[in-house]
Structure formats: C-alpha cells, structure tokens
Amino acid sequence: MLSRAKGHAARIAMTLAASVLALASSIVALPQPAAHAEKPHGERLNKKYAVADTDYPVPQSNVLWVSPEGDDGAAGAQNAPLKSVAAAAKKATDGTTIVLKSGVYREPHFSITKSNVTLQAAPHAEVWLKGSDVVGASRWKKDGRVWKVTGDFQNFCHVCTVNPDPRVDGMAAFPEQVFIDDQPLKQVDSKDKVGPGTFYVEDATPTTLKVADDRTKGYNVGKQDSVTYYVGSDPTAGTTEISQRSRAFTSTGSGLAMKGVNVAQFAPNHAWDFNDPRLGKESGPVAVSVNGAGSVIQDGVFAQSSSTGFFFDHAENSRFVNNKVYDNGATGLGGNRTHGTTVEKSVFSASNAAGMEIDGTKCKGYCTVGDVKITHAKDVTFRENVVDYSGRQVSHVDKGKSTPPGFWCDEGCINAVVVNNFFTNSSSAIFIEVSAGGVVASNVIESSGMGITLSGSERVKVYNNTVSRTLASITVNEDERSNGCNAVDANRRCIANESWSQEQHLSWDATKNEVYNNIVSSRPGLNGSRRPWWSYPIRTAGGADEDGSSKLYSNSLFTGLDYNAYYRNGLAGDPYLMTWDTPEGAGKTDVRFSRTKDIAEDSRTDKRIDGLERHALDQFGARSANPFFVKEADGDADFKKSDYHLKAG
Structure with missing residues (x-):
C-alpha cells in the first residue's frame, strides 16, 4: 500500500490513468469492530457501557485470584480469593497473573511494581475498577x-x-x-x-x-x-x-499485561504538581498511568475520568489494542516519551466531556486536550482506530473549538505512523505539530472541520488518504516557534525551552513534506454563508519565526505535491483549490489557485517541487455522481453512510 505512493515520491513516471489505478488499490476497508462479543445488556454490571466477553487462559502456577467477596487474608486461590487488587499487587512477584472475578472494585490507588505481571478478567467476567x-x-x-x-x-x-x-x-x-x-x-x-x-x-x-x-x-x-x-x-x-478517587493504579514494572479490565468514574485534577492531603501526588491528572516498557493494554473500556482516561509515561514499545475510550473529561489517551508504542484497533469518542478550553486564542500555549495526544516520542504508530463523533451534532466551521483533535502528535513526535484510521465528525482529525518525519497514509476522514494538518513539521509523507465533506481537508503551515523554543522575550531570546526537541535538533520548521495520491472530495456547504478564511481543499501558509531565525513560505513547505484527486460541486460554489503563500503577499492566502493546471504554470511556484499537481485529477459534479467512490453520502452530517472503496474501473 505505502510502497506505491513512495514510488510517486521517487518520481516514477505515470500516466493519469495509472494514477487512478493507484488510488483504487490504496483505499482500504474501514477498521472493523472489536473481535470479542459483548455481553447482553441484561447481564451487564455497567448500565452505560458494554464490555468485551473475554476468555483468557489461566496459568497453572504463580496465579492470584481476586473477588469483591474475597478476603485479603486469604491465600489468593480460586476458591479462596483476595478481596482487593491492591493486596494482590503487593503480594505479586515477577510473572504473577492476577485474575479478577466479576464485580466492581472500589479501592484506593495501588501500584504494580513487579515485571511481567498480568492483570486480567476471569473467563467471561465483567470487571470494573471504579473511582466512585x-x-x-x-x-x-x-x-x-x-x-x-x-x-x-x-x-x-x-x-x-x-x-x-x-x-x-x-x-x-x-x-x-x-x-x-x-x-x-x-x-x-x-x-x-x-x-x-x-x-x-x-x-x-x-x-x-x-x-x-x-x-x-x-x-x-x-x-x-x-x-x-x-x-x-x-x-x-x-x-x-x-x-472519590483520582487514579486507579500506577504500573512501573515492565511487561504489564492488562486484559479485559475496565476503568471508570475516577476524578483526577488536571495538574501533575498538586500534593493532595488525602490522595497524595496521585490526585492528577490521569486515571491509569502505565510507566513500564513492553506493556500491553487490551480489551478494556476507559471512561468517565474527569481528566485523562489513560496515560503511557516512558512506556517504550507498548501496545494499546482493542480498547474503547469514551466520555473522559479531557484527553482520552495520552503519552509522553513512549517510544515505539502502538495504538491500534481502538475506538475513541466524546473526549473533553468536561469542556476544557480548546480554542487556541483563549488557552494560548496551554491547549492540551485530544482524543489521543502524544508528545516527545519516536516511532509511535496509530493504526486501524476509529475516532467517532457521529453522535454529536457540531459545526464543521468551528475550527477545532467544539471537539478536540482526534490524533495529535506534538512537540517532537519523530517518525510517527498514522495509517488506516477512520475519523467521522471530528473538528480536527489528524494534527502533526512541530514534529519530524513519519507517514500519514490511507486514513478516511469524513464530515469534519479540519482533516490533516501539518504545522511546523518537516519530512512528513501524506499519502493515499481519503477526505470527504471536510472544510479544510489538508493544511500545511509554518509555525512561528522555532528550534524547540515555545516562547521568546522582547529581545527574541528563548524563555521556554522544550528540551526534548532541542536534544533531537528539531527545527520546528515546515519543510520537505510530501503530499501524494490523496482524494479530497465534496467539501461541505455552509448554507450560503461565506466560507471561513482557513477553509480550502489544500491550504498552505508560511510566515516568520518569532526568534527571527527564518522566514518560510509555501515554496519551502514541500518537496513533492502530485497525483492528488479533487472533486468539487463547481467553481461557483467552491472556486479555490489551493492557497499559496509568498513573501510578497499581503496575507496568509495571498495566492489562490482555482484549477490544478494553474499551480505549475504560475511563476510564483518553485519548479523544483516534484509534480506541482501536473498529474492531478480535477473534477466537478454532484455527490450522487461522485466518480471515485462506490457511494458518497449526500448530506454533510450523513455520518458513516458512505462506501469509500473506489468504483470499478
């Protein structure tokens, strides 16, 4: 899938017809639901969320059983279980499997310090850790x-x-x-x-x-x-x-396996630095903190935390797979310095349930909320996930103010891979900010405000994505920050160093990006009102760094731009295809191209950029007659009603 698009970057000669075939081969099926069946409603302990019906094998040795009806003075056998997870965690040695019987566990914060501990639901059990x-x-x-x-x-x-x-x-x-x-x-x-x-x-x-x-x-x-x-x-x-409690547990041992255990209703505050008289430093800001490398978190529900539902902290080479992350007050899943970690086959929805301020003009440099927010990390993979806001009617014109970014990689994500995910009704689906390297490929984004945004990021490959009925489909812009500095004083001296990005020698400049083989189709209508200034199929914007180190404009943002396909309802309703920012221009959208053929012909575009859409498709028509997809839904708010596979031929 990716090698075909990479061939474009290598300037393989292709005809226009061959480009269409490449597009057909690259659009893949949407991520599928969890493999495990869900318990019928009448059998559930939680009246809001269904959980996976799991049947994990139980080892013959080094096992501790726990039940809400148990006794912490017991041996921890299947017929003599402990009462609390905390007691089992304290008693565990390296490699212990803790098996939780059905029930709701309401207990103070506990720590898992041993390595290769497994915390799993008993066969067909429904297990909840609750902070209430x-x-x-x-x-x-x-x-x-x-x-x-x-x-x-x-x-x-x-x-x-x-x-x-x-x-x-x-x-x-x-x-x-x-x-x-x-x-x-x-x-x-x-x-x-x-x-x-x-x-x-x-x-x-x-x-x-x-x-x-x-x-x-x-x-x-x-x-x-x-x-x-x-x-x-x-x-x-x-x-x-x-x-009544802020955090369920913290794991510091490597190799934690958490399987079929659900977490809800914890109430962390939003700061790391507060030492609560009763809850201590575990009073914020995450409901679960996994700090050990090589951990695997699977088949769980993480919901209704007042702040962040789950957090990977220095948990290198870990996996978060087949989980559901719903209705958390701020971020759904967070990660910091969790190199090599993969988030896959999971569902995220209704983050920022508390309503934290996410308008950048108001929260300034302290906007932190996302469905998934990763910082300071190498080689993170986000694949085959669903970010679903189909149940919430929001304004697509709101530019990220109504729901948080879906996947947000910030402050030094290096070589992140964002592939084969599905985003519906997201204010901002994929946001790669002041980062470097990586691939954004084969994602499907529909009915959203902003689709794919690269801000102050370099060497990112944007290949084979499908963006339907989205206002700002693909945006590449320079960030006023530079060289790992978040703020400067009046003399342009840095007063807020970001140490990780500086250690990795990141420029925080938008350069050398590639945008190939994407489909941008049928942007939403605005009931006759004027489109917002940031709304274009592809928007590019340059600018000067606040420390005075450089001025970058659209010609510096790309090394390749070609083989993309556009479908619009007509020049009258959607007159501009792409913006191009120049040093001589008066504003961020000083050059606006109406047709793909205009881009390479314009004297202000750098002809060293590969392609300049010489091999693009540029077509017009009604959604019902979409020439690319098997079916593109007609309404802007027709969520999950399209079939984005390409039509035969």
Missing part, C-alpha cells in the same frame, strides 16, 4: 426542590489546571462527578442553578491559589473535611455514585 462510591438512598435528604447529602467526601482541587489561570477552563477545572445509573450529571457553580441532570458541591475550605490568576506560584491547600452535594435529579431512583 455508592451513596445509598437513605443518606439523601430532600431540600426544597433538590436533594442533598453531607459527609466526608473528597475535597477536590478546583484550581489545579494545565493553564496557569484556572479561570480559563471554568467549571471544567472542577473534578467532582456524580452518576445515577452510570449516567453523568453536569456540575454547576451555585445551588440556585441546580435542576434536573445537574449538581452543585459546597466545599467550605477549598484549595486556592497564592496568586489568584497564576497556579505556578503555589497553592493554599484546603482542609479535608465535610462536603455537601446537591443534586437536581432524584438520587433514590437508581444507583447514585460520587467520585
């Missing part, structure tokens, strides 16, 4: 039109955010969570606003900042004392749970 506790019906008291409960609940930090000014994130900075029958209630900022589906927390001694708008200056740590919850929906009508 059940608050029984007898504890709730009616208080006018609401219900309330007072007790020794966790005093969560409301000012522990990534942004130095927590006010930027509003109520999203508050980690508290309430669930009735596993459905979340929404937190509001006063008792007067409590109504059906919402709740308010009254904490008389909260943690505050020493300097009101700057978290970096330290905290006035609040007291761990009585807290009152007010809810507007009847908490006695179902099982009501309140989140």
Whole structure:
C-alpha cells in the first residue's frame, strides 16, 4: 500500500490513468469492530457501557485470584480469593497473573511494581475498577426542590489546571462527578442553578491559589473535611455514585499485561504538581498511568475520568489494542516519551466531556486536550482506530473549538505512523505539530472541520488518504516557534525551552513534506454563508519565526505535491483549490489557485517541487455522481453512510 505512493515520491513516471489505478488499490476497508462479543445488556454490571466477553487462559502456577467477596487474608486461590487488587499487587512477584472475578472494585490507588505481571478478567467476567462510591438512598435528604447529602467526601482541587489561570477552563477545572445509573450529571457553580441532570458541591475550605490568576506560584491547600452535594435529579431512583478517587493504579514494572479490565468514574485534577492531603501526588491528572516498557493494554473500556482516561509515561514499545475510550473529561489517551508504542484497533469518542478550553486564542500555549495526544516520542504508530463523533451534532466551521483533535502528535513526535484510521465528525482529525518525519497514509476522514494538518513539521509523507465533506481537508503551515523554543522575550531570546526537541535538533520548521495520491472530495456547504478564511481543499501558509531565525513560505513547505484527486460541486460554489503563500503577499492566502493546471504554470511556484499537481485529477459534479467512490453520502452530517472503496474501473 505505502510502497506505491513512495514510488510517486521517487518520481516514477505515470500516466493519469495509472494514477487512478493507484488510488483504487490504496483505499482500504474501514477498521472493523472489536473481535470479542459483548455481553447482553441484561447481564451487564455497567448500565452505560458494554464490555468485551473475554476468555483468557489461566496459568497453572504463580496465579492470584481476586473477588469483591474475597478476603485479603486469604491465600489468593480460586476458591479462596483476595478481596482487593491492591493486596494482590503487593503480594505479586515477577510473572504473577492476577485474575479478577466479576464485580466492581472500589479501592484506593495501588501500584504494580513487579515485571511481567498480568492483570486480567476471569473467563467471561465483567470487571470494573471504579473511582466512585455508592451513596445509598437513605443518606439523601430532600431540600426544597433538590436533594442533598453531607459527609466526608473528597475535597477536590478546583484550581489545579494545565493553564496557569484556572479561570480559563471554568467549571471544567472542577473534578467532582456524580452518576445515577452510570449516567453523568453536569456540575454547576451555585445551588440556585441546580435542576434536573445537574449538581452543585459546597466545599467550605477549598484549595486556592497564592496568586489568584497564576497556579505556578503555589497553592493554599484546603482542609479535608465535610462536603455537601446537591443534586437536581432524584438520587433514590437508581444507583447514585460520587467520585472519590483520582487514579486507579500506577504500573512501573515492565511487561504489564492488562486484559479485559475496565476503568471508570475516577476524578483526577488536571495538574501533575498538586500534593493532595488525602490522595497524595496521585490526585492528577490521569486515571491509569502505565510507566513500564513492553506493556500491553487490551480489551478494556476507559471512561468517565474527569481528566485523562489513560496515560503511557516512558512506556517504550507498548501496545494499546482493542480498547474503547469514551466520555473522559479531557484527553482520552495520552503519552509522553513512549517510544515505539502502538495504538491500534481502538475506538475513541466524546473526549473533553468536561469542556476544557480548546480554542487556541483563549488557552494560548496551554491547549492540551485530544482524543489521543502524544508528545516527545519516536516511532509511535496509530493504526486501524476509529475516532467517532457521529453522535454529536457540531459545526464543521468551528475550527477545532467544539471537539478536540482526534490524533495529535506534538512537540517532537519523530517518525510517527498514522495509517488506516477512520475519523467521522471530528473538528480536527489528524494534527502533526512541530514534529519530524513519519507517514500519514490511507486514513478516511469524513464530515469534519479540519482533516490533516501539518504545522511546523518537516519530512512528513501524506499519502493515499481519503477526505470527504471536510472544510479544510489538508493544511500545511509554518509555525512561528522555532528550534524547540515555545516562547521568546522582547529581545527574541528563548524563555521556554522544550528540551526534548532541542536534544533531537528539531527545527520546528515546515519543510520537505510530501503530499501524494490523496482524494479530497465534496467539501461541505455552509448554507450560503461565506466560507471561513482557513477553509480550502489544500491550504498552505508560511510566515516568520518569532526568534527571527527564518522566514518560510509555501515554496519551502514541500518537496513533492502530485497525483492528488479533487472533486468539487463547481467553481461557483467552491472556486479555490489551493492557497499559496509568498513573501510578497499581503496575507496568509495571498495566492489562490482555482484549477490544478494553474499551480505549475504560475511563476510564483518553485519548479523544483516534484509534480506541482501536473498529474492531478480535477473534477466537478454532484455527490450522487461522485466518480471515485462506490457511494458518497449526500448530506454533510450523513455520518458513516458512505462506501469509500473506489468504483470499478
């Protein structure tokens, strides 16, 4: 699949007809659902999420069994199980398999420190690690039109955010969570606003900042004392749970295998630096932290964390496979310095459920939320995954403000491979930022705001992708930052070094990229309104680095641009195919090409760039008559209703 496109980069001579055949061979089937069957609804412990029905073999030796009905003083045998995962983790030696029987495990943070430990569900068991506790019906008291409960609940930090000014994130900075029958209630900022589906927390001694708008200056740590919850929906009508713990566990041993274990309703804050009086430094910002190399996480659900659902930290050569990551308050899956790790065959949806600020003009350099966010890593692979927002009606014009980026590689991703994934209704599907090398290939992106974006990145190969009904299909732009520096002072001296990128000698300049053999089809209509300035089938934008080191424009962004296919409804409705930024231009879209033939003929394009779309396809027509696909759905919001295989011939 990739070798054919790589041949284009090697300037293999091809006719236009041969280019179409290459496109036909490169479009592949969408990622398939999980291989395991799901338990019928009536048998499930969780009323919101279905889990995989698994049947892992149990070794004959070095095994510890755990059950919610067990006893931590027991031997850990199948007929004499331990009660807590923490007890099993403490008792485990290298190579131990911990087998969890069906049930909900609600226990404090534990650590797995031994190597090659397996944490797995018993055959056909449904296993949940939950950060919440059940608050029984007898504890709730009616208080006018609401219900309330007072007790020794966790005093969560409301000012522990990534942004130095927590006010930027509003109520999203508050980690508290309430669930009735596993459905979340929404937190509001006063008792007067409590109504059906919402709740308010009254904490008389909260943690505050020493300097009101700057978290970096330290905290006035609040007291761990009585807290009152007010809810507007009847908490006695179902099982009501309140989140009390921030993290399920941390694994530091190499070779962890986590199989068929599900994690939900933990409440981490959004900062790493807060030392909570009760929860310690594990109070944020991830529900599960795997820090050991060679780990495998499979067949689980990671959901309803108030911050990040799962995190790989220095977990080199690990795998995250066949998991479902839903409804987490901020990022679904995060990773840092997790070289060689693969994320595959997993489903991501509804990240940033808490509503963290993701508009770059407001969160500035502290925008961190994505379905998947990877930083400072070599050779990461993201393949055969689904990022699915088909259940949410969002504006495609919103430029990433309504949902977070789907796959976001940032601050020094080196040689990442993003291949054969499916994105639907994503504000920004694939975002490669200030990184280097790698391949973005054979992905299908539909009905989205931004498709593939390369920002301040070099030597990225964009091959064989299908982008349908998406406003800004492919964007390549220069970033004002340079050479691993996130900010400069008035004298253009760096005041925010990014050490990993500097160690790897990354330029953070958009140069030497290749865009071959992609299909850009049928961008969405805007009900007669003017298209946003950033919206083009292919948009290129240059600029000057803020440290004064260089000025790069569209001629510097590419080494190859050819064999792409475009389908538009007509020049009247979609007049521009591509923008070209020049040093002489007045703005970021100072040159706009209407047809592919215009690109190579224009005197302002560098003829050293391979192709310049001399072998492109440039066609027009209605979606119902799409010449490429078996079927392209007609409506902008017709999610998952297209067949993107190419028509015969």
